[in-house]
Amino acid sequence: MIGGIFVDGGLLAMVVVVAVWTILVRDSFAAVIGYACYGLLLAFAWVRLAAIDAALTEAAIGGGLTSVLLIRAVVRLRATEASAQAETPGRLQRILAAVLSAAVAGALGVVVLGLPEPAPSLAPRVAEHIASTGLGNAVTAVLLAFRAIDTLLEAVVLVYALVAVWALTPDRFWGGRPGPKYAVEPNGMLAYLARLLPPLGIVVGIYVFWVGADLPGGKFQAGTLLAAMWLLTIMAGLTDVPPISRRLLRIALAAGTVVFLAIGFAGVPLAGAFLAYPEGFAKPLILLIEAASMVSIAVTLGLLVVGPPERSGAP
Amino acid sequence: MSLLLDVWTVAAVTAGLFFFLAGTVGLLRFPDTLTRLHALTKADNLGLGLVVLGLLPRVDGPLAGLKLICVWLLALLAGATASQLIARLARRARPPA
Numbered sequence: 001m002i003g004g005i006f007v008d009g010g011l012l013a014m015v016v017v018v019a020v021w022t023i024l025v026r027d028s029f030a031a032v033i034g035y036a037c038y039g040l041l042l043a044f045a046w047v048r049l050a051a052i053d054a055a056l057t058e059a060a061i062g063g064g065l066t067s068v069l070l071i072r073a074v075v076r077l078r079a080t081e082a083s084a085q086a087e088t089p090g091r092l093q094r095i096l097a098a099v100l101s102a103a104v105a106g107a108l109g110v111v112v113l114g115l116p117e118p119a120p121s122l123a124p125r126v127a128e129h130i131a132s133t134g135l136g137n138a139v140t141a142v143l144l145a146f147r148a149i150d151t152l153l154e155a156v157v158l159v160y161a162l163v164a165v166w167a168l169t170p171d172r173f174w175g176g177r178p179g180p181k182y183a184v185e186p187n188g189m190l191a192y193l194a195r196l197l198p199p200l201g202i203v204v205g206i207y208v209f210w211v212g213a214d215l216p217g218g219k220f221q222a223g224t225l226l227a228a229m230w231l232l233t234i235m236a237g238l239t240d241v242p243p244i245s246r247r248l249l250r251i252a253l254a255a256g257t258v259v260f261l262a263i264g265f266a267g268v269p270l271a272g273a274f275l276a277y278p279e280g281f282a283k284p285l286i287l288l289i290e291a292a293s294m295v296s297i298a299v300t301l302g303l304l305v306v307g308p309p310e311r312s313g314a315p
Numbered sequence: 316m317s318l319l320l321d322v323w324t325v326a327a328v329t330a331g332l333f334f335f336l337a338g339t340v341g342l343l344r345f346p347d348t349l350t351r352l353h354a355l356t357k358a359d360n361l362g363l364g365l366v367v368l369g370l371l372p373r374v375d376g377p378l379a380g381l382k383l384i385c386v387w388l389l390a391l392l393a394g395a396t397a398s399q400l401i402a403r404l405a406r407r408a409r410p411p412a
Binding site for chain 2: 197
């Protein structure tokens with residue numbers, strides 16, 4: 001018991017210190033590294049709260065993928081950073097920003113401290129109805145059955161994010177290949193890792209997807225792992241990114257949302273409601289949605305990281 | 316028997332923690348990138364390895380033990396690759412005299 005309090009207290013202190021450091025540090029690259037550490041520490045905090053699903057997602061998306069996106073942004077902005085930092089905002093602007101931030105933080109604090117005790121929970125109702133879905137993991141049951149509409153909208157938002165990135169494409173490269181062409185170094189360390197790790201990573205990714213029905217895991221974590229393996233082979237120069245005009249790529253991007261919507265609308269005549277599953281078919285349909293979504297998430301996340309097209313489509 | 320295993324766990328995990336402590340001190344105190352990388356990878360490789368060895372008698376079954384060992388091997392692979400890449404960048408930025 002005492003040990004647990006010690007660990008939680010230390011974890012909490014580290015989360016706060018890293019968060020403050022990330023805000024205060026002047027160098028943006030250091031701030032991104034701080035943010036990555038913050039994400040990993042938060043993942044540990046979720047583990048301590050026994051929320052393994054949230055921990056996996058935080059480590060994969062919050063700590064891993066978002067940090068990679070931010071690192072790329074920092075590298076891209078490096079050329080203009082000095083001039084941007086020279087323009088310090090005026091005193092009034094800084095005071096206003098501080099007041100606004102303090103007000104938001106204060107309001108959040110009031111809301112969290114004002115939660116009724118015990119906090120309102122739908123967990124007993126989920127436990128009561130989970131048998132009808134055929135799933136063992138309550139988180140997956142909530143995400144794909146009881147609150148499937150939220151998950152559907154998440155899938156759509158992800159595609160929109162990629163559309164926003166592609167919107168930055170210069171006209172002459174539209175339909176071309178994203179990102180720079182990475183030089184392959186056949187005996188290099190990165191090429192070695194990119195040959196050794198993907199077989200393992202793909203197996204682990206598909207395992208995480210498959211156990212998501214009954215244990216912590218699911219399409220988001222699995223999709224991130226697959227995207228990471230794809231990015232590794234791209235950055236080692238072993239594979240090239242396909243041009244964004246390629247039809248197969250577009251199909252892979254849309255598959256998750258399309259399958260989700262098709263099954264959702266099929267629920268109207270077959271089960272009486274949008275996104276309702278016919279009796280006894282819940283689990284296979286959920287697995288189908290998850291499989292299609294995993295492919296779309298992996299491709300979308302990978303393309304988000306490599307960025308807008310910078311070259312023509314020719315190999 | 317269980318007392319022996321307890322002693323083993325305590326000894327191995329303590330030794331692992333010592334390497335993490337020494338690695339952290341080295342990371343903070345060593346003068347240049349290459350020596351700091353050396354300190355960091357020692358912590359990862361030996362420290363994590365000893366912690367895993369110490370925890371092996373406590374797992375539920377052989378599968379869980381195998382997973383622990385896989386975690387260690389993956390950390391070895393990732394640590395070795397990342398430190399090689401960083402070391403190469405450091406050398407390119409400042410060629411040896």
